[in-house]
Amino acid sequence: MSLRCDQTPxxxxxxxxxxxxxxxxxLRRAFADDAQRFGHFSQQAPHVLADxxxxxxxxxxxxxxxxxAQASGLAKxxxxxxxxxxxxxxxxxxxxxxxxxxxxxxxxxxxxxxxPGHLSDVHATLDAMLAYADTVRADSTITDIVNIGIGGSDxxxxxxVLALEQFRAQGKRLHFVSNVDGHELxxxxxxxxxxxxxxxxxxxxxxTAETMTNARSALAWFAxxxxxxxxxxFAALTTNVDAARALGITTTFGFWDWVGGRYSLWSAIxxxxxxxxxxxxxxxxLAGAHAMDEHFRTAPLAQNLPVRLGLLDVxxxxxxxxxxxxxxxxxxxxxxxxxxxxxxxxxxxxKRVALDGTALSYATSPVLWGEPGTNGQHAFFQMLHQGTxxxxxxxxxxxxxxxxxxxxxxxLLANALAQAQALMVGKAGEDAHRHFPGNRPSTFLLLESLxxxxxxxxxxxxxxxxxVSGSLWGINSFDxxxxxxxxxxxxxxxxxxxxxxxTGLDGSTAGLLGHLRRSA
Ligand code: F6P
Numbered sequence: 001m002s003l004r005c006d007q008t009p010x011x012x013x014x015x016x017x018x019x020x021x022x023x024x025x026x027l028r029r030a031f032a033d034d035a036q037r038f039g040h041f042s043q044q045a046p047h048v049l050a051d052x053x054x055x056x057x058x059x060x061x062x063x064x065x066x067x068x069a070q071a072s073g074l075a076k077x078x079x080x081x082x083x084x085x086x087x088x089x090x091x092x093x094x095x096x097x098x099x100x101x102x103x104x105x106x107x108x109x110x111x112x113x114x115x116p117g118h119l120s121d122v123h124a125t126l127d128a129m130l131a132y133a134d135t136v137r138a139d140s141t142i143t144d145i146v147n148i149g150i151g152g153s154d155x156x157x158x159x160x161v162l163a164l165e166q167f168r169a170q171g172k173r174l175h176f177v178s179n180v181d182g183h184e185l186x187x188x189x190x191x192x193x194x195x196x197x198x199x200x201x202x203x204x205x206x207x208t209a210e211t212m213t214n215a216r217s218a219l220a221w222f223a224x225x226x227x228x229x230x231x232x233x234f235a236a237l238t239t240n241v242d243a244a245r246a247l248g249i250t251t252t253f254g255f256w257d258w259v260g261g262r263y264s265l266w267s268a269i270x271x272x273x274x275x276x277x278x279x280x281x282x283x284x285x286l287a288g289a290h291a292m293d294e295h296f297r298t299a300p301l302a303q304n305l306p307v308r309l310g311l312l313d314v315x316x317x318x319x320x321x322x323x324x325x326x327x328x329x330x331x332x333x334x335x336x337x338x339x340x341x342x343x344x345x346x347x348x349x350x351k352r353v354a355l356d357g358t359a360l361s362y363a364t365s366p367v368l369w370g371e372p373g374t375n376g377q378h379a380f381f382q383m384l385h386q387g388t389x390x391x392x393x394x395x396x397x398x399x400x401x402x403x404x405x406x407x408x409x410x411x412l413l414a415n416a417l418a419q420a421q422a423l424m425v426g427k428a429g430e431d432a433h434r435h436f437p438g439n440r441p442s443t444f445l446l447l448e449s450l451x452x453x454x455x456x457x458x459x460x461x462x463x464x465x466x467x468v469s470g471s472l473w474g475i476n477s478f479d480x481x482x483x484x485x486x487x488x489x490x491x492x493x494x495x496x497x498x499x500x501x502x503t504g505l506d507g508s509t510a511g512l513l514g515h516l517r518r519s520a
Contacts (some may be wrong), residue, residue, distance in 0.1 A: 002073035004354060005314060006362060010068035017061055018319040023055050023265045027424045027439050034059075039336060045280055045305035046291035047457035051444040052308060054424050054451030055392070057315055065311040066301050069472065075301070077471045082297055084112035084140065084258070088478035089355055096476050097263035097463070098293045100126075101286040101456070108297070114445030118256070125268065129253045132235075132273035137169050142198050145320040146188060147272045148214045149202030153237070154178040156265030156459075157202070159336035160285070163455050164401045166333070167277040174272055178211035185217055185371075199234045199321045201249060202269050204261050206240035215247065218396050235375040237268040260478050262343050263463060281452045288456025296464040309443070310468020314443050316392055316441075317469075318362050327370035330397040330416040331450060337396065338370035341462055370394075374415045386424060386435055395420060396458070399437045400449040420444055446509065 003128075005011055031037050031053075041062075043055035057065075080087050084094045098480065104123045106118070124147065136142055147157060156174040161168070168174075174261075175188045199218050203211040219234070227233060235251040236244030239259075244252050253268035266286060274282040298305045316322040318475065327338040349365035370376065385389055397416045401409040419442070426438015445461075447454040470477030493513065494503065500517055502510035 002077050002471065002474065003071060005068060005318070008068045008071040010064050010071060014064050014068065014315075014319060015286040016059070016374055019062060021058070022056070022061055022319060024314075025058060027054060027056065027441070027488055030058065039152075043232045043303060043305060043308075045295050045299075045457070045461065046353070047288055047454040048292075048305065048448060048461055049446040050253070050305055050309070051446075052312060054420055055312055055441045055443060056320060056439070057312065061315065062302075062308070062311070065104045065315055069307060069311060069468070071360055072472055073472050074307070074468065078297065078467070079110055081467065082108055083110040084115050084295075088260070088476060090476050091257075093484040094258040095260065095263075096258040097260065097266055098290075098460075099398060101290040101293065101460075102288065118258075121256075122425040125254060128151075129268050129271055130274055130279035132251075132253070133271060133282070134279050136198060136275050137172070137278060140171065141196060143171060143196045144175065144192050145198045145272060145275055146177060146192070146218070147200045148177050148185075148211055148218060148262065149237075149269070150178040150201075150208060150210045151343060151347075152261030152264050153204060153208075153211065155336070155340045156262070159340040160265060160270075160455060160459075161335075162336050163333045163450060164273070164277050164281065166450070166451060167281050167452065169276060169278065172275065176222035176272075178210065178216055180213050182217070183216050189218070189221050192469045194222050194225045194233065196224075197233060198310045200237060200271055201234065201244065201247075202237040202271075204239050204255070204264060204269070206236070206238045206243035206247075208222075209490070210427070212247075213480070215249075215285070219248065231249075235271070237271055261480075262347055265459070277452055280285070282308050284452035285456040288451075288453030288458075289460035290456075291453075292457040292460035292464070296460075299364070306464030307466035307468050308426060309461070310472065312443070313366070313465065317364070317366055320390070322366065322390055322392055323363070323407055324369065324389075324391050326365040326376075326380075326391050326393045327368060328373040328376050328393060328419070329370070329393050330373040330395060330412055332372055333450060334396060335372050335399075338368065340459075341370075342368045344462060345466050346475065347480050347483075348466050349473065349475060350482065351470075351473075351475040351477075354474045355476055360473070360475070362473075364470075364475060373419065373440075374412065377415065377419065381419065384440065390440055393423060393440075394445065395442060396445045396447070398447045398450045 038053045040059060042051040059148035081095050082098055084096055086092055087097050088095050099118055099122055102119060154176055161174050177185045177188055201215045222233060230248055231250045234249045236249045237253050238244050239255055239257055241252045241254050253271060259267050296304060301307050328339055329337045345368045346365050351364055353359055384393060396414050397413060423440035423442050424438055426436040429435030467477060496513060497517060502513055
């Protein structure tokens with residue numbers, strides 16, 4: 001049985017440490033006093049070099065946080081996840097996205113007896129999906145691939161396809177349609193010809209209203225345009241193969257209920273990525289993630305990057321009281337990374353009750369947001385430097401560019417470095433308006449180059465750091481009940497928009513509905 005962070009003996013010690021020295025820590029002094037600070041707080045993990053030294057913590061604080069992790073049973077909880085125990089307790093499910101990137105036949109200590117069967121299913125499905133992806137890549141008549149999915153069935157594949165643009169097959173255009181807003185699908189359909197298009201209907205449940213509405217409209221458009229052979233032009237990526245068949249889609253790639261939606265890009269949901277970068281590229285993506293899994297599973301806690309990041313997140317949220325984290329990828333191809341991480345963190349850890357249902361007395365998920373640097377510098381970085389709130393910044397940079405344009409990349413990297421430096425060092429101004437207080441925290445994550453393997457490792461790192469903070473907070477990071485109520489109400493209101501019936505509605509909803517009714 002794990003202990004919640006506030007039940008460990010270290011929790012009051014951390015509170016005391018925060019009031020006596022943590023809140024006053026000055027990064028400039030900390031570097032001046034400790035010549036080894038960068039060495040201590042930076043580390044190499046698979047494909048990712050991390051510098052955590054410009055954060056508002058000391059070696060002593062980190063040691064206490066590590067003791068808290070030890071006392072809470074974090075390692076046991078992590079091992080339970082890898083072993084396939086049903087740690088998603090509110091849904092009675094295992095959490096096994098790590099199995100999707102585990103090499104065939106690799107047994108781990110403590111594996112559940114069902115793991116070997118699951119692993120052989122995983123590889124049989126992966127092989128079939130990758131063979132299909134390569135067939136699509138080789139088929140010059142298919143020029144457009146349209147992924148229809150939302151949430152985890154959109155954000156991960158979309159982010160990865162954009163990030164790996166340099167590896168994308170020539171002659172294939174990939175489109176992502178997620179919103180139920182018909183403007184999105186309509187705009188994409190206008191550029192398509194049915195005989196040259198492959199639609200991928202991506203939905204774990206195959207019940208999500210947005211995706212089902214878009215799928216039906218795509219099928220209707222295909223028929224209306226004289227499209228022939230749904231089996232060739234539509235494929236479903238889902239755990240609910242029966243529902244896909246009921247819709248008339250016979251080409252299907254399955255996965256399992258132990259893959260959470262926001263953790264599903266490694267499964268059949270990754271098919272658009274595999275079509276974009278090929279089977280070898282997709283296997284590299286999995287291998288990069290697996291390398292990070294092994295690091296998380298085996299590295300001592302003090303040298304375990306997801307653990308250190310997750311503990312820093314707890315320190316910031318519960319002691320410093322920071323309520324948000326800004327992500328700035330210094331690579332244009334990582335433009336969708338902030339949106340992807342937003343779902344990962346906020347849908348996983350945006351919870352207010354503990355595993356036993358009791359209300360928590362402390363804060364959980366921060367708000368995650370961001371935009372690629374350097375664009376953000378000319379928009380919201382003003383607030384990071386001089387605003388009233390302290391917002392930790394997380395920079396993701398890539399050392400090697402893949403474009404040939406001289407001069408750009410050094411400018412980009414210099415800007416990434418300069419922002420982290422400016423936030424920390426600050427500058428005494430000749431007047432209050434020109435004053436930079438400094439002592440503002442940042443984390444620097446550096447990839448050697450942006451490849452399928454390094455992207456896989458970066459994403460797995462983020463998945464595991466979310467696991468670490470969620471585990472310390474004692475919440476279920478793998479359900480998402482908070483999205484259900486809106487779905488139910490939207491169904492009811494859709495009917496009321498047609499009928500005009502406002503019986504029982506609150507005054508505002510009834511008033512707005514009156515304005516929104518097109519026939520009113
Ligand atoms: O509404 C939330 C959610 O369930 C996400 O967790 C999920 O990623 C998304 O909807 C899409 O679900 P599905 O893949 O079942 O269509």
